[in-house]
Every structure is written in C-alpha cells, then in structure tokens.
Amino acid sequence: MSESARNILEITDVSKIYGPLKALETINLTVPPGQWLAIMGPSGSGKTTLMNIIGCLDTASEGAVRLDGLNLAQLTRAELTGIRREAIGLIFQQFHLISYLTALENVMVAQFYHSMVDEGEALAALERVGLADRAKHLPRQLSGGEQQRVCIARALINHPKIILADEPTGNLDEANESLVMDILHNLHQAGSTIVVVTHAPEVAAHAERVIVLEHGRVVSDK
C-alpha cells in the first residue's frame, strides 16, 4: 500500500489568498486514518480557513488537498457537496441545530440528505451521546452541552471518514466540555479520524497530534 493510500488526508503546498491577505501559506499536512489531530493557533491564524478547506466548505487558492484519495481541487461544487455528505462529519462551535426540529429530527436531517432516514439508527446515535431521553426535545429545550452532543450525533450518523470539529467546546462550561471530550475520546477509540480546531490547550491536549498555525503557516507539529 502506497503512502498516499494510507493517509485519509493529504495537504500539499496549500495556500488560501483573499486579495492581498494570505490566510494560509504553503501548508503541508498528512493525516493517517484513526488519528486525532488538533489544530491550534491564535485568532486569525488560519485554523478555520484550513478546516473549511478540509471540510469542502471552501477551496484552496493553490496547492492540492486529497481527502480519502480524491483531489478536491478537481471537483465541482456539486461534487464537493457530495463529499461533505458522504465522507465528512461536521461539529460546530455554535451547534447549528434546526430550531423547529427535535433532537432526533436534527440527527435524521443528516440521514435525509445522505441516503434514507432511519429513526432507530438516529435514536441509537443519540443514545451513544447520552441523549436518548431528550430525543423529542427542541433545541431551545436543551442546554448548550446537550445541543453540542446532538450536533456530534448528527456528525456521526452517516459514519463519516473524518470528523471535523470547530471549537467544539468553545461555548460549553467545564462539565459539558468534559462530556464532549469523553465522547470524542470514545470515537477515537472506535477508530474515527478526528480533526479538532481549538485555541484551548486543554482541549488540544486530548489529541495525539497537535499542529500550531501562526499567520497562516504551520509553526509546530508534535
């Protein structure tokens, strides 16, 4: 098996340029399957830009990004949408749940756009994050930690190849942060590839590898 076939993510000389601003500059990064990678850096360092490129929410201005062997630069917007649907599980800092759907239905939305809804499977995903008893609650009836766990259940439901979490504990208190990190631990133990963007060293400490960005460049990779 070649090197590239072994890596779930390969980023080669990737830059992202907004007019005169270089948000990312010649980033090189490989992530093997099952790795838990944390991307750290201060505000404006390019962490979110990098995550958006990995998550097919944005494209690189230069360089190549290969996700599960596919060169994202060669894909159309519709194909990138397909990759998001099939291969990526997204966890957001602000949860982004649909306000008029219950926790269970929010998980089922991801199934709906992926393939076929399965209420039992969605309920099992909620059970996995300890929220089976809150399945019929609307987002406004859930605490921040519970909403984030629904968001994680939604990210897991389609068995993505990679889970991308942008500041997953940014809006949570310590207790809920601990709960969410435990869930991510369990996912990692089960073999999931996880990329977490964070500026909190205590969150990054859970990862097996940490890279640090500054001014769009990787300044540390441990």
Added chain:
Amino acid sequence: MSKNSFFLARMLMWSLLRRRSRLLIALLGVTIGATVLFSLVTLCYDIPRQLSREFRSYGANLVFVKAGGVGRMSLAELNQAAALLPAEQLVGLTPLRYESVRNHMLPYTAVGVDFEEARKTSPYWRVEGVWPARSGEMLAGSDVAEKIRLTPGQSLTLDGRNEAQERYDKEFKVTGIVSTGGVEDGFMVISLSDMEEMTGEADRLDLAEASLTSNSAALSEISAQVKARFPGLEARPVTRVASSEETVLSKLTALVYLVSLVVLSLTMICVATTMMTVVLERRREIGLKKALGAENRRVAREFLAEGLILGVLGGFLGSVCGLFLAGAVSASVFGRALTPEPQLAPITIAVSAVVTIVACLAPVRRAVDVEPALVLRGE
C-alpha cells in the same frame, strides 16, 4: 410514501407549525391577495347577472309585432311565441293595443296595457298619484294632463268608433299622471280589459314589450327562433338598449379584470417580499443543510414546497373570505344576494399556489447560492 418523503413532509409541517408567527405573516399576505382575487372574479361573473336586472329599468329590450309591422296579433299568437322566452330571464311581458279616441271632440291616442306587467317592463314610468287598480281607472300622460288640466281624481269620458264603425264611450277616473319621457306622455293609458270592453273588440294586440335579462346575442337567438317557428310574428330586439348594456358590461368587466391583475401583481410582490424575509432569516439553516450535503435543488425544492403549501392554504382561506367579501359588496352595491360560483375556488387556489411559487423563485434562487462556510460563521 418512502421514509424520506415522509420525513420531508414532517420537516415542512414543523417548519410551518413551529414557526407560526412567520407562517401567519406569509399566510396573511397570500390570503388577502386570494380574498381580493376571488371576490373580484366572483363579482366579474355576477356583475352581468346583477346589472342585467338593473338594466331592465331602461325598459323592454324585445318587442313582438306582426310580421312586417302590419296588422294585429291575437293573444294566443303572442302566448305561443312568448313560450320561447326563457322563464328565468323574463322580467315582464306587456301586451299593448292602441286606439284613437276622443274627449270633448278632441282626438287622443289611448293605449291599453296590463298595468301589472307594465310596472315590470317599464319601471321608469313615474306616476304622480296612484296606479289604476280596478276597471274604469286610468293614467293620463303628462303632456295630455297639462294640455287639458287633468289632475288625479278627475273623471273624463273617452269615445270613438271600433273597426266595425260602431260608436262606443266609457267614463274613466284618472288615478295618476304618468311621465315616461317617451310617447306615452301624450297617451291616455287604460287597462287592456277596459279597452276590449269599451270597444267591444277583444283579442287584438298591436305589439307586446318583453323585458329579459338576456344579452344581445341571446335576444337575437330568440328573434331568430320566433321568425323560424312563427312566420306571422316578429320579435325585434331593441338594439339601442341591448348594445348599451353590452358596452357598459364589457367595460365594467374589463375594469374589474384589470383591477384583479393589479391585485395579483401586488400579491406577488407582497409574497415575494415576505418570502425574501423568511429566506434571509433562514440563511443559516440553508447553510447548515448545504454543509450537511444538501444539493441546491433539494434546498430549493423544500422552500418551493413550503411556498406551495402556503399558496394552497392561503388560496383556500382566500376563497372562503372572498365569498363573504363578494357577498357583502353585492348586497351593498346591488342590494341583491350573490350567486356563488363554486368552480372559482379551485381556480383561486391554483392561481394562488402558482403566484406564491413564482414569488418564491427569486428569494429561493438567492438562498441556495449562500456559501455555507460564511453563513455558519455568522457573516
């Protein structure tokens, strides 16, 4: 129904029911538009019916005479021809007979009419005094009354010679002075039965005036039927009245349709604006769905489906409200009950649905163009 279709229906239902305030604003816009549309189109349908009754105050619009206008017809002949008139559109049928009479040696024209029918066919007659109610009572035309200083309550004797040159005379009491603005102002108006009794000659009619709520095409059709089936008679549409009616009706109908079109355009603008607001408010939700892998066309389909539901619901409510509005307008303007047109309800619902979907197209097109990364970051 597949599980996904069921889930889509579930999402749409919750999107509408759990965002009630937004739904109500959008629904209100569609319903108001549909209400005005339904009521205007209903009135468009009903105006010819309503106004054709109003137009009957202009007098008869069909006149029966002997073919070529020569000779007199019998009541039996008239009744046979009158059987061709549509009963539901017949307002009145007045047989008339003219005779030359004298009073104090001065010549006058007496017209024998059926007073009850004359009031229906000639509602524009103004009577100072009262209408004759029994034998021996008459109306004097206003010109005659002025000429010989007749007032209600006075009596006069009419005399003359019948076709057999036999002399006759009869005393009448004037119960009223009639003003019509027409030839009747110069006539002595007596009942047909008094005319027959006075002259000793029955069953002789010079003409009959019919007042129908039919349009000019229908009147021409009746005329043709009379000509074909009763060669001795002619039914002549009163073109002056019929064409005036047609002109007024067509202009009024065109005006109402134009107003309907304007209302439809305003509804579309209103719904488009509301949908634009709704879509802008839901940019983050759209961004999320796209981030989860929803294709643009699926997101668009969901919004258009919401628009369709709003359109159908608004169209239904608008039809119900529009029926009441049209009824109220009909009662206040025409003083008559509206004839409902149930077939307009599905048409209104369909138009409302199409208008809502068309109004949704631009906002939805903008919505699906959102960049998920930007809206999820709150930009």
